[in-house]
Amino acid sequence: MKIWLDGKLVDKEDAVLSVFDHGTLYGDGVFEGIRFYNGKIFRLEEHMSRMFDSARYISLTVPFSCEELTAALLETVAASGLPDGYIRFVFTRGAGSLGLSPSSCKKASVFIIVDKIALYPAELYTNGLELMTSSVRRPSPAALSPQVKSLNYINNIMAKTEAARRGFLEALMLNEQGNVAECTGDNLFIVKNGTVHTPPVTDGALDGITRRVVLEICHELGIPAVESTMNRYTVICADECFLTGTAAEVIPVCKLDDTLIGSGNPGSVTVRILARFHELTSGNDNP
Numbered sequence: 022m023k024i025w026l027d028g029k030l031v032d033k034e035d036a037v038l039s040v041f042d043h044g045t046l047y048g049d050g051v052f053e054g055i056r057f058y059n060g061k062i063f064r065l066e067e068h069m070s071r072m073f074d075s076a077r078y079i080s081l082t083v084p085f086s087c088e089e090l091t092a093a094l095l096e097t098v099a100a101s102g103l104p105d106g107y108i109r110f111v112f113t114r115g116a117g118s119l120g121l122s123p124s125s126c127k128k129a130s131v132f133i134i135v136d137k138i139a140l141y142p143a144e145l146y147t148n149g150l151e152l153m154t155s156s157v158r159r160p161s162p163a164a165l166s167p168q169v170k171s172l173n174y175i176n177n178i179m180a181k182t183e184a185a186r187r188g189f190l191e192a193l194m195l196n197e198q199g200n201v202a203e204c205t206g207d208n209l210f211i212v213k214n215g216t217v218h219t220p221p222v223t224d225g226a227l228d229g230i231t232r233r234v235v236l237e238i239c240h241e242l243g244i245p246a247v248e249s250t251m252n253r254y255t256v257i258c259a260d261e262c263f264l265t266g267t268a269a270e271v272i273p274v275c276k277l278d279d280t281l282i283g284s285g286n287p288g289s290v291t292v293r294i295l296a297r298f299h300e301l302t303s304g305n306d307n308p
C-alpha cells in the first residue's frame with residue numbers, strides 16, 4: 022500500500038508523522054472520507070470544497086493548491102490499483118511545541134490513504150440496521166460547528182463506544198435541546214406519509230455529501246423532501262428511516278432502541294432511493 026504524504030507517495034511503513042504534530046497532540050486538523058467507484062472519485066469537487074472550508078474554519082494554511090491535491094488524490098487512487106474504495110484525506114496542523122497555539126507549527130502535513138471499507142455487514146442493507154439513542158449529546162454549534170470535519174471525533178467516538186457496549190453498530194445523537202442531530206458517522210432521514218425529512222444542519226448535523234445526493238435523488242424522483250427539526254418521537258413514529266454517509270452509503274434503519282420503525286423492514290421510499298443511489302455510483306451516471 023502506498024500513502025501520499027506531504028508531496029510524495031511512500032510505503033505504508035514510511036508514512037509517519039512527528040509525535041509533536043498537533044494533530045496527534047490536540048486533534049488539531051481536519052479530514053474527509055471520500056469514495057471512488059470504477060476508478061472515478063465520487064463528488065470530488067464537493068469533498069475538496071468542504072475540506073478547504075474546514076481548514077479555513079480552523080485557520081489552517083494548506084501548503085498545496087486545490088489542483089495539486091486533486092492530482093494527489095487521483096495519483097493515490099491509481100497507485101492502489103483498486104477499482105472501488107475509500108479515501109481518507111487529512112490535514113494536520115504539523116509539528117510544533119507543546120503549547121496549544123498553532124503558531125509554533127511551521128507547516129501543515131497532508132496525507133492520503135486509499136483502502137477498502139465496509140462499514141456495516143452486507144445483510145443490514147437488506148434487513149435494516151438497529152439504532153440506539155446515545156446518552157452522549159452533540160456539542161452546541163456555538164461550541165464547535167457541526168460543519169467542520171475536524172480530527173476531534175471524541176464526542177462521536179464516545180457515542181459509538183456506548184452503542185458497541187450495548188450491541189449496536191450505530192447510535193442516534195441528539196443535540197442539547199433533545200432534538201435529532203445525526204448519528205456518529207452518518208446523517209439521518211425519516212419518511213412520514215410519503216415525505217422525506219432530515220434534520221437541518223443547524224440542529225447539529227454535518228452537511229453530508231451523501232445527504233445532498235439523497236436530497237437531489239428525491240427531487241429527481243419527485244419525492245417531497247424537507248429539512249425538519251425532529252426528536253425521538255418523530256423517529257419512532259416514522260414510516261421509514263435510513264442513514265447516509267460516504268462510508269455507509271444509504272442504509273435502512275429498522276429499529277430505534279426497543280421500537281420497530283414502521284413495519285420493521287426497509288420501506289418502499291427507502292428502497293427506491295437506495296436503488297437510484299446505486300445507479301448513480303455504479304458508474305452509469307457518474308461524470
Ligand code: PMP
Nearest residue numbers: 206207208227229230231266267
Ligand atoms: N455525520 C458525521 C458526523 C460524519 O462523520 C459523516 C461522515 N463523513 C457524515 C455525517 C456523513 O457525511 P458524508 O455523506 O459527507 O460522508
